[in-house]
Amino acid sequence: MSHETTTPTRFSAVRQYPIDLAAVSIVAVIAYVVVTSYAEGSVLRLLATFPLALFLPGYALVSVLFPAAERTSRQPRTAGGDPAAPHRPSGYVRGIDWLERLGLSFAISLAIVPLVGIALPFTQWGLTTEPIAASLVIITVVLAQLGVVRRLRTPKPERFIGSPLESLSQLRRDESAVATASSIVLVLAVGLAVGALLVAFLAPLSTGGFTELALYGEDDDGDLVAGEIDDEIEAGDSVTATVSIDNQEGEETDYSVVIQEQVLEDDSVEERTDLEELETTLDDGTTGTDELTVTPTADEGETVRMSVLLYSDEVPDEPTNENADEDTYFWVTLE
Incomplete structure (x- = not known):
């Protein structure tokens, strides 16, 4: 069988x-x-x-x-009432x-x-x-x-x-x-x-996208470096800087940039002078750069703040650091 x-x-x-x-x-x-x-x-x-x-x-x-x-599940109990140790395989x-x-x-x-x-x-x-x-x-x-x-x-x-x-x-x-x-x-x-x-x-x-604004100067090798903008010039001379705008808004965006000379006293802006205004359009995910050459109007011996104000909408009648979408600045002393 x-x-x-x-x-x-x-x-x-x-x-x-x-x-x-x-x-x-x-x-x-x-x-x-x-x-x-x-x-x-x-x-x-x-x-x-x-x-x-x-x-x-x-x-x-x-x-x-x-x-x-x-x-x-409950463990079985022995005759004495104690839980029996279950058999566990190796x-x-x-x-x-x-x-x-x-x-x-x-x-x-x-x-x-x-x-x-x-x-x-x-x-x-x-x-x-x-x-x-x-x-x-x-x-x-x-x-x-x-x-x-x-x-x-x-x-x-x-x-x-x-x-x-x-x-x-x-x-x-x-x-x-x-x-x-x-x-x-x-x-x-x-x-x-x-x-x-x-x-x-x-x-x-x-939260939507964002825009980054930055300023650069040139070092001795001609490379763009943050913090290398001239901070002492002769009265009547111009100062050069490169402005960079990085568009991460998720769509094509129109930008306006206002370069403003500001005289400060006790950390308060006492006088503003708009020196230049730029406009550009950037596709999403792109970065645009432009060289700025501005001539301060302050007198010899004065120190002024050069503010770069960025707007993605219309520029207000009185641009300020507070109403700008993004802002950055550098200081210049006129000798």
């Missing part, structure tokens, strides 16, 4: 593959594609960056460290439930990302978007596969099952009020952390 025997098949191995770790690996790869495909400031790029940097690597590492599930590792796993995933991810940022500058790739994203994906996928091996080697009754619904049902069956309360607190803490991180990632979108 012959007996049928069952042998493991590739299909059965696939069926046992943890669905949560498969999802972690797939989502990490998709996030990498999105992060490296969309321009900086894109909503999709920000949404993909969030799980890739703040959740997936930590979840994968937690799966390696804790392949077993939290046991909530290699058994106490597990954690879904709520603890989520909390640790965020915390560990926040520790992994800075390590990547410290290591990459010492490599040939440098600290740019693509190497950072690629490093996080590699770390996540490798750790997830190690987590798969660890989990499949854990006895099935003790093995963590990637099902939040099953964990919630266990939570309802748990008779410990303290355990239930602590789990609820953990859920709230994780929710607040996720909400705060989402706000931090998305807040720049709601």
